[in-house]
Amino acid sequence: MSELTDLYQEVILDHCKRPRNFGPLAGADHFAEGYNPLCGDKVKVYVALDGERLAGVGFEGSGCAISTASASLMTEALAGKSVPEAQRLFDEVHGMLTGDPSTAAEASESLGKLAALGGVREYPMRVKCATLAWHTLQAALAQRPGQAPAPVSTE
Amino acid sequence: MTTTVTTAPALDVAAVRAQFPILRTRVNNKPLVYLDSAASAQKPEPVIEAEARFYRESYANVHRGVHTLSQRATGAYEAARERVARFLGAADPADVVFTRSATEGLNLVAWCFARPRLRPGDEVLLTEMEHHSNIVPWQMVCEATGAKLVVAPVDERGELRMDELDRLLSPKTRVVALVHVSNALGTINPIAEVSRLAHAVGAAVVVDGAQAAPHLRIDVQALGCDFYTFSGHKVYGPTGIGALWGRKELLAEMPPWQGGGDMILHVSFARTDYAPPPARFEAGTPHIVGAVGLAAALDWLDSLPREAVAAHEHDLLAHATESLAAIPGVRLIGTARHKASVLSFLVAGVHAHDVGTILDSEGVAVRAGHHCAQPLMERFGVAATARASFAVYNTREEVDVLTAAVRKAQRLFA
Numbered sequence: 295m296s297e298l299t300d301l302y303q304e305v306i307l308d309h310c311k312r313p314r315n316f317g318p319l320a321g322a323d324h325f326a327e328g329y330n331p332l333c334g335d336k337v338k339v340y341v342a343l344d345g346e347r348l349a350g351v352g353f354e355g356s357g358c359a360i361s362t363a364s365a366s367l368m369t370e371a372l373a374g375k376s377v378p379e380a381q382r383l384f385d386e387v388h389g390m391l392t393g394d395p396s397t398a399a400e401a402s403e404s405l406g407k408l409a410a411l412g413g414v415r416e417y418p419m420r421v422k423c424a425t426l427a428w429h430t431l432q433a434a435l436a437q438r439p440g441q442a443p444a445p446v447s448t449e
Numbered sequence: 450m451t452t453t454v455t456t457a458p459a460l461d462v463a464a465v466r467a468q469f470p471i472l473r474t475r476v477n478n479k480p481l482v483y484l485d486s487a488a489s490a491q492k493p494e495p496v497i498e499a500e501a502r503f504y505r506e507s508y509a510n511v512h513r514g515v516h517t518l519s520q521r522a523t524g525a526y527e528a529a530r531e532r533v534a535r536f537l538g539a540a541d542p543a544d545v546v547f548t549r550s551a552t553e554g555l556n557l558v559a560w561c562f563a564r565p566r567l568r569p570g571d572e573v574l575l576t577e578m579e580h581h582s583n584i585v586p587w588q589m590v591c592e593a594t595g596a597k598l599v600v601a602p603v604d605e606r607g608e609l610r611m612d613e614l615d616r617l618l619s620p621k622t623r624v625v626a627l628v629h630v631s632n633a634l635g636t637i638n639p640i641a642e643v644s645r646l647a648h649a650v651g652a653a654v655v656v657d658g659a660q661a662a663p664h665l666r667i668d669v670q671a672l673g674c675d676f677y678t679f680s681g682h683k684v685y686g687p688t689g690i691g692a693l694w695g696r697k698e699l700l701a702e703m704p705p706w707q708g709g710g711d712m713i714l715h716v717s718f719a720r721t722d723y724a725p726p727p728a729r730f731e732a733g734t735p736h737i738v739g740a741v742g743l744a745a746a747l748d749w750l751d752s753l754p755r756e757a758v759a760a761h762e763h764d765l766l767a768h769a770t771e772s773l774a775a776i777p778g779v780r781l782i783g784t785a786r787h788k789a790s791v792l793s794f795l796v797a798g799v800h801a802h803d804v805g806t807i808l809d810s811e812g813v814a815v816r817a818g819h820h821c822a823q824p825l826m827e828r829f830g831v832a833a834t835a836r837a838s839f840a841v842y843n844t845r846e847e848v849d850v851l852t853a854a855v856r857k858a859q860r861l862f863a
Contacts, residue, residue: 298810333802334832358800
């Protein structure tokens, strides 16, 4: 069992209390909703694409510290990335949270600030909180114009 | 003339705790403080032992065969039914049906009692504090019959608005289904009064007793209801077993729940004659060992000085209420005048799931979430609460550990 401070690292608490890029994103052309009905976490992810580049990412919603901080950190990390780079980041975060220990260690090396989410892997019941925003992002990127995507869940 | 002075025997909590092996567990290097008995209670040695002994010495299928073990198993299973009847104050064990759970009991009543009776325009009256298990089955039968779901509200304290319930009752009301003790708020509902009002308009009363059974003395005659259900695992018994009591004349009119072995008198390909209750509602091999374990749990519970248990549990709830209410930033959800066991709370700035995780790091097990009562959570404008629930084996010291852990959560998120 890891220490509580491995889960609630300063970065996590900071992003939970002061979420970045919070609120509807002006000029967003992609959008999706995530909802974990069992725990009640809700997140909306907005993306403004400039060609293949994520010009802006925003989110809003309500949930626990882990889900809020994960969404907030995600919006910061993605700004300016290309769609394939965003997908790579998704894979790395996913690997850090759910992969085998060596994959996780490797991923957390390259993830910078996002590595703060790594403590969540020791709390299996909370992994779904950390991954919700990321799956919602994927759904947003896959959204076609004029189509409302079905809400995403990680439960 | 002699005067007899009776003093209620005190409860020896240490002796009670000693009977629960799991309470010696350490969680995260801390002694386990189990405050999640409303989700499921832990099991005392006599229950664990009764199940193991039954498998070792008496196990066979029931109601089949003439061999010795089958007779012994049948005897134990039917004795368990009598035990449940006694626990509920039921006059006849034949009015007690074994189910998987309280949930199955409610579904059984919805589908076998209400479904054939409901007509378009009829109403089923629930309360705002119902568990999903006492909402969804009624929604399903309403959808199937064209009947309408009507909901009696609760007030700010989490008490049932009896004036509203009375106003909503009408000759269209066919069923009133409500919880005896709310799992999310702890509110104790005045079932006898509800029964009186409901019967005055000809409605049947269905009571979800899952949270009441471990804490209150149940007497279905005095409550005046028509159906009462509870689950074994919340009264210190096994999972997968529960019971439904119903009025004999109502059970007798009801069609079977499931088809299969044990619920029949005679089967041919042309037709089947069904067995009378309770067998009619117990198709297939039942949870024999669960019933035996449940009887052991009820024996164990009734062996404790009942008044002293109630006083102890009341003291725990009062101490916890006072301790948490004294912490700035903590909001209690559910402050009814008559409550049992349950304390739901919010910590400002800390989501209930984070509260749950932080408390767990101190060894404290609480439930965090919507408690399968989403409409109620919406009523109070919250997505989730943390819920501490108390049982006979908890102590004042454990309440103090809870309080300190809540303060720790606040410090971490300060």
